Amino acid sequence: MTVRAGIPRGMYYYKYYPFIRSFLTELGAEVVPSPETTKEILDKGVLYSIDDACLPVKVLHGHAYSLRDKVDCILIPRLTSVSKGEYICPKFGGLPEMVKYSVPDLPPVIDTEVNLKKNRNSLMKAMYKIAFTLKFRNPARISKSIKTALKAHEGFKASVHEGNTPDSVIEGIPGRTHKAKARIGLIGHPYLLYDSFVNMNLIKKLRERDIEVITPDMIDPHIVNEHCMELPKRMYWSSGKSLIGSALFIMDNSAFNGMLILTAFGCGIDSLAGEYIDKQARRYYKKPYMVLNIDEHTGDAGFNTRLEAFFDLLNCNLFDTKI
Numbered sequence: 001m002t003v004r005a006g007i008p009r010g011m012y013y014y015k016y017y018p019f020i021r022s023f024l025t026e027l028g029a030e031v032v033p034s035p036e037t038t039k040e041i042l043d044k045g046v047l048y049s050i051d052d053a054c055l056p057v058k059v060l061h062g063h064a065y066s067l068r069d070k071v072d073c074i075l076i077p078r079l080t081s082v083s084k085g086e087y088i089c090p091k092f093g094g095l096p097e098m099v100k101y102s103v104p105d106l107p108p109v110i111d112t113e114v115n116l117k118k119n120r121n122s123l124m125k126a127m128y129k130i131a132f133t134l135k136f137r138n139p140a141r142i143s144k145s146i147k148t149a150l151k152a153h154e155g156f157k158a159s160v161h162e163g164n165t166p167d168s169v170i171e172g173i174p175g176r177t178h179k180a181k182a183r184i185g186l187i188g189h190p191y192l193l194y195d196s197f198v199n200m201n202l203i204k205k206l207r208e209r210d211i212e213v214i215t216p217d218m219i220d221p222h223i224v225n226e227h228c229m230e231l232p233k234r235m236y237w238s239s240g241k242s243l244i245g246s247a248l249f250i251m252d253n254s255a256f257n258g259m260l261i262l263t264a265f266g267c268g269i270d271s272l273a274g275e276y277i278d279k280q281a282r283r284y285y286k287k288p289y290m291v292l293n294i295d296e297h298t299g300d301a302g303f304n305t306r307l308e309a310f311f312d313l314l315n316c317n318l319f320d321t322k323i
Contacts, residue, residue, distance in 0.1 A: 006071030185250030258288035
């Protein structure tokens with residue numbers, strides 16, 4: 001009988017889903033992603049997560065709940081580090097327990113730790129452990145599955161670096177080809193930028209104004225690292241480093257007409273990285289710049305009003321279509 005493995009469509013889904021989908025499929029498992037975020041999923045996440053959790057964590061709880069009667073297990077790895085010498089948000093480390101003890105009637109949760117702080121070999125050990133947990137014991141097949149997954153991940157990243165958003169690559173939607181009237185940097189975490197329900201179709205609204213959107217995932221990591229070298233101390237948080245490096249690159253690049261920052265209320269990483277970006281932008285960035293802060297209570301009306309103000313800053317004469 002084929003094992004059905006559930007993948008919640010939240011947190012780092014938009015960075016690593018092609019990798020884990022290829023790995024599990026090559027092993028012989030059936031991969032079942034949760035549906036796109038809806039109000040019901042968000043409401044369930046709010047209901048079952050702790051009150052002071054940030055919006056992305058609440059959304060993940062809702063996605064886990066949506067999978068409870070559809071799969072044999074749910075994969076929520078304990079992500080400690082995804083890059084050598086760096087950590088990611090501590091909430092990723094506690095997610096498996098948060099979900100297991102908050103969301104009722106769940107199937108077994110696979111919470112294998114992924115910690116690449118010291119070396120890449122840790123990833124291989126983690127993938128073997130996941131395979132063994134799913135009752136796949138053939139080392140040659142597991143090794144082949146890892147190679148297939150790494151190849152899929154590299155192809156995914158290459159497509160994103162060409163200017164395609166991760167969600168469109170995952171869904172196989174062709175990229176946009178027409179010439180835009182303006183280009184902006186859209187800074188934020190993947191689970192905010194590419195979840196159209198959470199961000200109220202932000203990228204779609206920008207593109208409807210013929211604005212080309214460049215996100216941190218589309219920027220070469222070497223460029224991000226180079227700009228982070230300007231910091232007085234080394235940045236140990238991968239997600240914060242991505243935000244700051246991307247923002248500094250955009251602010252130094254004349255090809256961009258402005259910058260938007262999308263943050264979640266209650267995000268510890270954003271409270272630090274966002275504050276630094278804001279200070280730098282106010283100090284010397286002379287182009288349109290705005291911070292959009294969202295949570296589960298954010299509504300279209302207020303959100304669109306802020307966007308209209310940003311469009312006015314860019315150039316009212318270019319963008320005459322209402323949201």
